[in-house]
Amino acid sequence: MKRIKNAAELQALRQSLLAAQDPDRPVVRVCLGPGCLALGAEKVARAFKSAIRNKKIKAKVRPLIKETGCHGFCSQGTLVSLSPANLFYVRVKPDDVAEIVESSLVQGQTVERLLYSDNGTRYRSAAEIPFYRVQQKIILKNVGVIDPLDINDALRAGAYQSLAKTPAEMSPEEVLRTVEVSGLRGRGGGGFPTGFKWRRAVDNARENPGPVYLIANGEEGDPGAFMDRAIMEGDPHAVIEGMVIGAYALGANQGFLYVRHEYPIAIQHLSIALQQARALGFLGKNILGSGLDFDLQINRGAGAYVCGEETAIIASLEGRVGEPRTRPPFPAQEGLWGRPTIINNVETWANVPHIIDQGAAWYARLGVPHSTGTKIFSLVGKVKNTGLVEVPMGISLGRLVEEIGGGVPGQERFKAVQTGGPSGGIIPYELKEAFTDYHYHPPDLIPEKKEISVDFDSMAQTGSIMGGGGMIVMDDHDCVVDVARYFLNFLQEESCGKCLPCRLGLKGMLEFLDRFARGQGAPEDIVALESLGQALVDGSLCGLGRAAPNPVLTSIRYFKDEYLAHIVDHHCPAGVCRDLITYSIDPGVCSGCGLCAADCPEACISGKKKKAHVIDAAACIRCGACQAVCPVDAVHVA
Amino acid sequence: MQKTPKTIDSILAGYPPHPQNLISLLQDVQAEYNYISPEHLALICDHVGVPVTQAWAVATFYKSFSLEPRGEHEIKVCLGTTCHLKGANRLLEACERDLGVARGRTTEDLRFTLDTVKCVGACAEAPVVMVDRDYLGRASLGSLKKQLKRR
Numbered sequence: 001m002k003r004i005k006n007a008a009e010l011q012a013l014r015q016s017l018l019a020a021q022d023p024d025r026p027v028v029r030v031c032l033g034p035g036c037l038a039l040g041a042e043k044v045a046r047a048f049k050s051a052i053r054n055k056k057i058k059a060k061v062r063p064l065i066k067e068t069g070c071h072g073f074c075s076q077g078t079l080v081s082l083s084p085a086n087l088f089y090v091r092v093k094p095d096d097v098a099e100i101v102e103s104s105l106v107q108g109q110t111v112e113r114l115l116y117s118d119n120g121t122r123y124r125s126a127a128e129i130p131f132y133r134v135q136q137k138i139i140l141k142n143v144g145v146i147d148p149l150d151i152n153d154a155l156r157a158g159a160y161q162s163l164a165k166t167p168a169e170m171s172p173e174e175v176l177r178t179v180e181v182s183g184l185r186g187r188g189g190g191g192f193p194t195g196f197k198w199r200r201a202v203d204n205a206r207e208n209p210g211p212v213y214l215i216a217n218g219e220e221g222d223p224g225a226f227m228d229r230a231i232m233e234g235d236p237h238a239v240i241e242g243m244v245i246g247a248y249a250l251g252a253n254q255g256f257l258y259v260r261h262e263y264p265i266a267i268q269h270l271s272i273a274l275q276q277a278r279a280l281g282f283l284g285k286n287i288l289g290s291g292l293d294f295d296l297q298i299n300r301g302a303g304a305y306v307c308g309e310e311t312a313i314i315a316s317l318e319g320r321v322g323e324p325r326t327r328p329p330f331p332a333q334e335g336l337w338g339r340p341t342i343i344n345n346v347e348t349w350a351n352v353p354h355i356i357d358q359g360a361a362w363y364a365r366l367g368v369p370h371s372t373g374t375k376i377f378s379l380v381g382k383v384k385n386t387g388l389v390e391v392p393m394g395i396s397l398g399r400l401v402e403e404i405g406g407g408v409p410g411q412e413r414f415k416a417v418q419t420g421g422p423s424g425g426i427i428p429y430e431l432k433e434a435f436t437d438y439h440y441h442p443p444d445l446i447p448e449k450k451e452i453s454v455d456f457d458s459m460a461q462t463g464s465i466m467g468g469g470g471m472i473v474m475d476d477h478d479c480v481v482d483v484a485r486y487f488l489n490f491l492q493e494e495s496c497g498k499c500l501p502c503r504l505g506l507k508g509m510l511e512f513l514d515r516f517a518r519g520q521g522a523p524e525d526i527v528a529l530e531s532l533g534q535a536l537v538d539g540s541l542c543g544l545g546r547a548a549p550n551p552v553l554t555s556i557r558y559f560k561d562e563y564l565a566h567i568v569d570h571h572c573p574a575g576v577c578r579d580l581i582t583y584s585i586d587p588g589v590c591s592g593c594g595l596c597a598a599d600c601p602e603a604c605i606s607g608k609k610k611k612a613h614v615i616d617a618a619a620c621i622r623c624g625a626c627q628a629v630c631p632v633d634a635v636h637v638a
Numbered sequence: 639m640q641k642t643p644k645t646i647d648s649i650l651a652g653y654p655p656h657p658q659n660l661i662s663l664l665q666d667v668q669a670e671y672n673y674i675s676p677e678h679l680a681l682i683c684d685h686v687g688v689p690v691t692q693a694w695a696v697a698t699f700y701k702s703f704s705l706e707p708r709g710e711h712e713i714k715v716c717l718g719t720t721c722h723l724k725g726a727n728r729l730l731e732a733c734e735r736d737l738g739v740a741r742g743r744t745t746e747d748l749r750f751t752l753d754t755v756k757c758v759g760a761c762a763e764a765p766v767v768m769v770d771r772d773y774l775g776r777a778s779l780g781s782l783k784k785q786l787k788r789r
Contacts, residue, residue: 035762038775074762223718226759261665261702262758264771302661303701305756319660319686321699380720380761387762418719472719472761486722490756496699601735624728628778 003281006289007164010155017156026063026105029081031144033070033234034226035387036077037265040094044078047097063105066153069234071144073131074387076116081126081144088126089114118406131385134404138366138374139350140390143234148269151276154237160282162353163241166248167290170356175249176202179352181360183372187227188217188308188345189420189467190543191371191456201250201332201340213336214243214255215313215343218266221305222421223490225470227376228346230388232259232266235350236273240296242349244282245356247294250342254295258313261300271298305422305494309542310335310343312496323498324542345468347376367393371455375469379405382475383414394458396451397427401473408475416474416558419459420467422487422494423547425554426480427452427462463554465547479576480555480562485513487551495544502545505536509552516563518579519570526563530556575637578622582638585626587612589634596626596635643670646678650685660686660696664703672708679705709744709751711789713737713769713782718757720764729765730754732779750786 004010030036030045048065071079076090082104089100089111096114103109115122116129123129146153154160166175180195205212216239220228232239243255259267274296277283285293304322306312312322314336335341351373355363364372371393377400380386384406391400401407401414408414416428452458459466474483492506512529515521533549540546556563565571572580585596585605592610597603604620607613615626615635627635649666653659663682667674674697683693697703715721715730730741737745737752744751760766763775769785 034758034760034773035775038760038763038766038773077763220759221756223722223757224720224761225757226761229759262755299662300665302665302696302703304699316661317658319656319658319688319696320692321695378761380764381723421719470719470761472723474723478723483719483723486719490717494756623731624725625732628725628728 001276001279003279004288005281007168010160010164010288014155014161017152021156022061024084025061026085027066027083028063028100028105029066029068029071029083029144031069031071031077031079031081032067033072033074033077033144033388034229035070035074036079039077041078043094044080044092044097047094048080048101051097051101063101066147067149068145069143069148070140070230070388071126072135072140072388073116073126073129073385075385086125088116088124088129090116131387131389131404131406134391134395134399135389136366136374136392137390138354139231139238139347139376140234140388142238143230146235148234148236149272151237151273151280154235158357159237159353160241160277162356163244163248163282164288166245166356167288167292172249172251175245175356178355178360179249182355182363183360183370184348184351184355184363185371185456186345187347187351187375187468189222189423189465191466194344194348197330197332197344198246198250198342200330201342204333204340205251208340211254211339212250212252213339213341214246214250214252215310215317215336215341216243216255216257216346216349217308217310217313217343218257218259218263218346219301219308219313220260220263220346220468221308221494222423222468222470224378224380224418224472225421225468226378227388227469229263229266230376231346231350232263233269236266236270237277238350238353239270239346240273240277240282242352243296244287244292244294245352246342246344246349248290248292252342253293255297256317256336257296257298258307258317259298259300261303267298267300274298304496305490306496306542306544309544311542313343314341321496323496324544326541347469368453368455370457375454375466377454377469377471379471379473381418381471381473382408382478383473384409391454393455394453397454398429398451400454400471405473408473411475414473415476415478416480418472418474418483418551419470420465420547420550421470422491423465423543423550424459424467424470425462425464425550426474426483426558427464427554428558463557464550477574477576479572479574480559481513481516481566481572482574482576484552484555485510485517488513488548491544491548495548499539499541499545501536501539502541502548505532505540505545506548508532509536509549513552516566517572517577519566519577521567523564523567525567526556526560581622582617583615583620583622583624583626584617584636584638585613585615586634586636589632591632591634593631595629595631599625599629601625646681650681653686655685655687657686657688660688660693661700664693664697668703673704673706676705707744707748709748711749711770711786712751712753713767713786714753714755714758715741716756716758716760716764716766716768717754718761718764718766720761721757721766724764726765729767729777729779729782733782736779736783 078092080089080092142157184194185191307322309324311324316322331341376390416426488510495502497503590612597605604616767774767777
């Protein structure tokens, strides 16, 4: 690879790459995103490669097999898309590959049984499927389309075009101004205006000359969220390009990609992308002839949730224990090694090239005022279509869950949605009506139904936060007390222990919830719990502690009945809290197969073969093993 | 698949002697030896120039470091929110019963370490278990046992 010296050379390279591409050559894109990988997508990709290598297939052109990032529709994995035929196959198993190769690639036919079908309709291409139709893919445009390990493929798709535009056509001040005007807000959760942060760093660096550092925050610690993982794995060059543009605007020479160690594939893809970008001259000295020197290195997180907090990242990069410190001074004033440092989320950086490419005004028109652009969500939990979705800000929560997510299987509506991870809240379905006043819409976008708008400010009004983009849908079998307890437990383990409100307060709150889950406590305890939560909000040092009570406070706010059911009636309506439930076997349904008795760790299930079995409730530890193994669903929880 | 581990000297040689490289060095040693022995910890401290107390604080603060030997294979049951809702705790208990070790511990034959992870970002296929670097989606004790047999 030859180093590219200026924008003209980049255009020439891109044109030659595009010209070398045969538009009729069949391309098979196998999704190797997080979800599909867990379903064995690697085997599917391998099967395609060997099928094409081994067989003398009669196709005129040898098809190209691309291993891509996340296609988004995780619940239907493994996903395979074929172009130019524009076919989209779901639930592909390695055994299906031979048929796809023979029918679709050689004979040009469709394998009907592998198409996505819903309510009797079969969909040939992804764009027609309701799950994709409502989405607006901007940041995810190339994720699932390009081969993330091949920079040429990224270049064909338009990578580094915005970078080429910056030094040639825009001054650093213009880039900064563009980001400010676009209204871009931090995608990591807080929603702090990115341009404002950048401006502060530039001002500080001017007053106090010296290096400026950039950090991409890829410590995606919120459970139930994998947006950043998908970007880093599927389109690593977008993050790199965003950071180089940022370096140009901010005058930085060194940047860091701080990535969770639980994401080994993201680390691998980013490091390959860095090497390729360096070889082509998008990183290093005198980038594209602009005089800008900038390079990036990857730092692996070491497993600490609190390291998603910006001052904790800095501590970690400096080789110390990841404890946050008080702000101000903000990192944009005094960050890494005491120098102005800009820390943006991975998704935020990936937004930057698009803003530069299409302009601030275009970006500001996306979404709603004050929350511009699109946002990627990981829609998971008890929803039919789970996966990764990108929607304009301000979409209604109901539309997101019901139209894109396809609703809750077997239930009329979802019970609640948990947003923002451990720092977010639990928002009920009912709130749709109550929160109309907070809804923020441009006049031409007024929805028919009055629902919660998914944007930074509306989410904050509900007591939750937008957060990184995790959306966990809960149904009637999920207990809010249990989920609140789960998050408290998570946070008290992850609290760094530096400040007292968070260190002790979380333990205290957890004690309350542990008792509630056992059916103990008094209604007054709910008030005491709320006030303890408020103390954490007011008194904690960093965002972890200040936001930690959110799941508890919102669940009390919207689901007080459920708390009272535990405390007063000693009953868990969802049938989750272990001390409050009993397992029983329905004698009318039980086939007497004996699987449950064989699996019961306490050996407390008895019964003759082919006769209904019985659980000894006194000895039962409520582990649920019998329910998991029962082939006829005869085990009930009450 | 036995490979000779990189010597500690070659790991140390990969980083300039500066305190900022403490975590990276600990990570490399952890990856190579599956744990950080007291000797290695001392060598790292000498190399980057930090007191052992600080390295100890770092090594015990972050979850990815272990100061005790770990098993040959690592089983990580994901306890992310979605996995929690889909019964990850029960799965974890079942694993504990089956392997005969508590979470965070290693089997006596040093074959397996049973651990938990806070979310591996494969929520759509919950509950998820990671065995070394492989993801097992929609996991059950049965499917996990099948995976383990192959190792």
